[in-house]
Amino acid sequence: MMLREGADGRVEVGSRDFPTNRGGLCQKGWTAAELLDHPERLTTPLISGQPATWDEAYSLIVAKILDIQLTHGPDAVAVFGGGGLTNEKCYSLGKFARVALGTKNIDYNGRFCMSSAAAASNRAFGIDRGLPFPMADIAKADTLLLVGGNVAETMPPFARYLTEQRENGGVQIVVDPRATMTARAATIHLQPTPGTDLALALGLLHLVIAEGLIDQSYLDERTAGWEAVRASAAGYWPARVERITGVPVTDLEATARALANGRAIILTARGAEQHSKGVDTVTALINLALALGLPGRPGSGYGCLTGQGNGQGGREHGQKADQLPGYRRIDDPVARSHVASVWGVEPESLPGPGLSAYELLDCLGKEVKALLVFGSNPVVSAPHANNITKRLESLDLLVVCDFVLSETAVIADVVLPVTQWAEEDGTMTNLEGRVLRRRALREPPPGIGTDLAVIAELASKLGSGEKGVRFDSDPHTVFEELRRATAGGVADYAGVTWERVDAEGGVFWPCPDADRAGTPRLFEKSFATPDGRARMVAVEHRPVAEEIDSDFPLYLTTGRVLTQYQSGAQSRRVKSLRGEPFIELHPDLGFAEGQLVRVTSRRGEAVAPARLSATIRPDTVFMPFHYAGAARANSLTSDALDPISRMPEFKVCAVRLEAAQS
Numbered sequence: 001m002m003l004r005e006g007a008d009g010r011v012e013v014g015s016r017d018f019p020t021n022r023g024g025l026c027q028k029g030w031t032a033a034e035l036l037d038h039p040e041r042l043t044t045p046l047i048s049g050q051p052a053t054w055d056e057a058y059s060l061i062v063a064k065i066l067d068i069q070l071t072h073g074p075d076a077v078a079v080f081g082g083g084g085l086t087n088e089k090c091y092s093l094g095k096f097a098r099v100a101l102g103t104k105n106i107d108y109n110g111r112f113c114m115s116s117a118a119a120a121s122n123r124a125f126g127i128d129r130g131l132p133f134p135m136a137d138i139a140k141a142d143t144l145l146l147v148g149g150n151v152a153e154t155m156p157p158f159a160r161y162l163t164e165q166r167e168n169g170g171v172q173i174v175v176d177p178r179a180t181m182t183a184r185a186a187t188i189h190l191q192p193t194p195g196t197d198l199a200l201a202l203g204l205l206h207l208v209i210a211e212g213l214i215d216q217s218y219l220d221e222r223t224a225g226w227e228a229v230r231a232s233a234a235g236y237w238p239a240r241v242e243r244i245t246g247v248p249v250t251d252l253e254a255t256a257r258a259l260a261n262g263r264a265i266i267l268t269a270r271g272a273e274q275h276s277k278g279v280d281t282v283t284a285l286i287n288l289a290l291a292l293g294l295p296g297r298p299g300s301g302y303g304c305l306t307g308q309g310n311g312q313g314g315r316e317h318g319q320k321a322d323q324l325p326g327y328r329r330i331d332d333p334v335a336r337s338h339v340a341s342v343w344g345v346e347p348e349s350l351p352g353p354g355l356s357a358y359e360l361l362d363c364l365g366k367e368v369k370a371l372l373v374f375g376s377n378p379v380v381s382a383p384h385a386n387n388i389t390k391r392l393e394s395l396d397l398l399v400v401c402d403f404v405l406s407e408t409a410v411i412a413d414v415v416l417p418v419t420q421w422a423e424e425d426g427t428m429t430n431l432e433g434r435v436l437r438r439r440a441l442r443e444p445p446p447g448i449g450t451d452l453a454v455i456a457e458l459a460s461k462l463g464s465g466e467k468g469v470r471f472d473s474d475p476h477t478v479f480e481e482l483r484r485a486t487a488g489g490v491a492d493y494a495g496v497t498w499e500r501v502d503a504e505g506g507v508f509w510p511c512p513d514a515d516r517a518g519t520p521r522l523f524e525k526s527f528a529t530p531d532g533r534a535r536m537v538a539v540e541h542r543p544v545a546e547e548i549d550s551d552f553p554l555y556l557t558t559g560r561v562l563t564q565y566q567s568g569a570q571s572r573r574v575k576s577l578r579g580e581p582f583i584e585l586h587p588d589l590g591f592a593e594g595q596l597v598r599v600t601s602r603r604g605e606a607v608a609p610a611r612l613s614a615t616i617r618p619d620t621v622f623m624p625f626h627y628a629g630a631a632r633a634n635s636l637t638s639d640a641l642d643p644i645s646r647m648p649e650f651k652v653c654a655v656r657l658e659a660a661q662s
């Protein structure tokens with residue numbers, strides 16, 4: 001991303017002709033500068049909420065960690081990272097966990113974000129890059145199917161490609177239980193019952209087969225597993241799919257036919273993915289794309305809309321429980337010996353795979369006694385948040401690095417104040433796999449550290465120097481090491497330099513060679529599987545983890561609004577960003593606009609004013625998850641996990657509503 005000081009003193013991102021956001025930026029981006037000099041910005045370390053010196057904070061953290069490790073072993077100290085961190089930070093954090101702490105337990109909030117799409121893409125294509133094609137392709141697609149994304153609110157700069165696609169005469173189909181801004185602009189809006197996208201995808205495949213729209217020569221030449229997938233779609237005839245999903249047969253037919261017409265792109269976002277069957281849902285959509293011969297064909301394909309600032313890079317460099325840098329698997333002996341040699345340790349000393357995000361948070365205070373958090377606010381953003389808050393409170397040591405006192409920082413034993421985006425150099429990788437620069441625009445206020453400096457200092461105090469392992473606080477030095485560590489991996493950055501990124505306006509990975517261009521388009525000739533064929537995996541529809549019943553008769557789904565960001569730790573502090581908690585519901589449920597509603601699930605309750613919508617499904621209510629306290633949506637959500645990605649089912653649980661006393 002390119003940042004610069006605007007004429008009015010505000011920090012600007014991008015330039016007018018920059019292709020990712022076309023110089024455009026959503027409101028949150030423009031106002032993020034307001035946080036730089038915010039009165040609530042943290043300026044000093046805190047111990048039990050009281051100001052302390054850095055020496056005191058470090059001494060306490062290191063003494064406690066050593067003590068816990070001695071009594072309970074290295075895995076009792078864990079790390080929780082974030083997809084908003086730069087590539088350099090993600091890389092250092094993964095190395096810090098495996099080498100300085102020697103723990104297997106590191107995971108991050110990306111597990112809550114796109115892990116289902118990542119797992120499905122890895123399974124099918126052997127690689128997980130959000131978009132395997134440049135995003136400008138989207139504007140040129142004849143047909144676009146967007147499943148579970150509200151990009152008009154969540155990715156406004158990107159949403160321009162959708163506008164352009166419609167203006168070019170393309171057909172656009174949006175799948176969402178709510179008539180969002182994005183859905184209303186589409187040619188066709190499919191409005192399924194939450195948690196039924198898998199049946200929908202199988203139903204579309206059934207139709208594509210029945211109407212003879214498959215690309216048989218592509219299937220023969222480029223895929224494996226088609227026969228089983230074909231058989232799996234047989235049971236999803238249109239009338240049955242209409243019964244499961246609520247989507248009319250005529251709309252299913254129109255969608256199937258449109259997808260077989262010219263250049264077609266299928267995209268998923270969190271609405272399809274944040275389910276206990278998210279991996280299989282994305283797999284079914286990938287199967288559909290493959291049956292139509294889309295992936296690798298110019299202007300066509302499947303892609304996942306990555307969410308956070310560095311949602312793509314954040315999942316490549318080793319802060320995932322099962323991963324080493326370069327998108328390598330931590331249980332792969334070749335990967336282990338390569339990365340160990342870059343780090344200067346023995347491969348056997350590297351721990352194996354650790355616990356996934358929710359499972360890690362759920363065992364705090366049990367097997368895990370200490371947690372270090374960088375770039376996440378799980379008190380607000382984790383599912384079944386009453387449970388997770390209790391677990392966090394039961395730790396012997398909770399350390400949070402942040403620039404504001406997030407709800408998680410409030411309950412931390414030690415808080416370390418760090419720099420913000422405009423005060424640090426580094427790189428981020430966008431959803432197209434394009435490595436971009438983040439540039440320091442100003443000096444940080446005095447007394448504030450950087451994440452990299454905190455990691456390096458802790459590592460050195462924990463004795464990494466004695467082991468001969470270096471941790472750098474200079475991002476460019478870290479990036480140079482990251483290049484070596486990723487060399488030969490799936491996400492190969494060996495040929496990416498900061499200089500090239502600057503000169504070329506970003507470089508697409510894989511880029512193994514500094515003298516050769518990166519790879520804007522994947523799959524043109526083959527997939528990243530051992531035999532070069534895409535793997536088709538037969539999947540079956542299954543119900544949501546928690547069905548509605550007479551006690552909890554409504555589906556709750558959750559998501560975002562334009563003016564708030566994530567757990568709200570940042571955006572709720574920005575005065576110019578408006579937005580109050582609400583629960584969106586159908587007028588038939590009998591509440592008045594603005595009336596306070598108590599929402600109860602099997603795990604907790606929340607209270608928010610009603611916002612009536614005649615276009616939402618009457619069996620479904622929606623809450624944004626940006627709010628803490630009584631309006632916290634995650635007090636209600638379920639901790640059911642996808643068996644493969646370990647993604648929680650944020651997008652559907654059963655609730656009941658009643659009028660609350662104001």
Ligand SMILES: Nc1nc2c(c(=O)[nH]1)N[C@H]1C(S)=C(S)[C@@H](COP(=O)(O)OP(=O)(O)OC[C@H]3O[C@@H](n4cnc5c(=O)[nH]c(N)nc54)[C@H](O)[C@@H]3O)O[C@H]1N2
Pocket residue numbers: 028113147148149150151153154155175176177178180193194195196197269270271272306307308557558559560561562563564565566567622651652
């Ligand atoms: N303003 C704003 N922008 C953001 C963020 C933010 O917090 N605020 N966060 C960023 C991040 S990290 C992410 S991951 C992205 C997320 O971007 P999106 O995925 O676009 O955002 P969500 O609102 O979580 O979910 C999208 C839609 O899924 C729908 N949905 C719910 N259940 C289902 C279902 O079962 N099936 C289908 N098909 N749809 C369903 C919801 O109604 C919602 O409109 O946004 C990024 N951009």
Ligand SMILES: Nc1nc2c(c(=O)[nH]1)N[C@H]1C(S)=C(S)[C@@H](COP(=O)(O)OP(=O)(O)OC[C@H]3O[C@@H](n4cnc5c(=O)[nH]c(N)nc54)[C@H](O)[C@@H]3O)O[C@H]1N2
Pocket residue numbers: 082083084085086109110112113114270274307308373374375376377378380381382383401402403404406418451558559560565566567568569570625633634637650
């Ligand atoms: N119910 C429900 N829950 C959800 C979702 C949903 O759709 N519904 N979506 C999920 C998704 S997709 C996501 S991505 C998560 C996001 O939720 P979180 O993981 O909580 O993400 P943020 O709110 O962005 O938290 C980032 C925190 O780190 C701080 N921070 C920002 N940048 C940095 C940095 O560079 N260094 C450090 N040290 N700190 C930094 C911020 O001030 C903030 O306190 O929420 C998940 N939770």
Ligand SMILES: [Mo]
Pocket residue numbers: 112113114307308
């Ligand atoms: Mo996300």
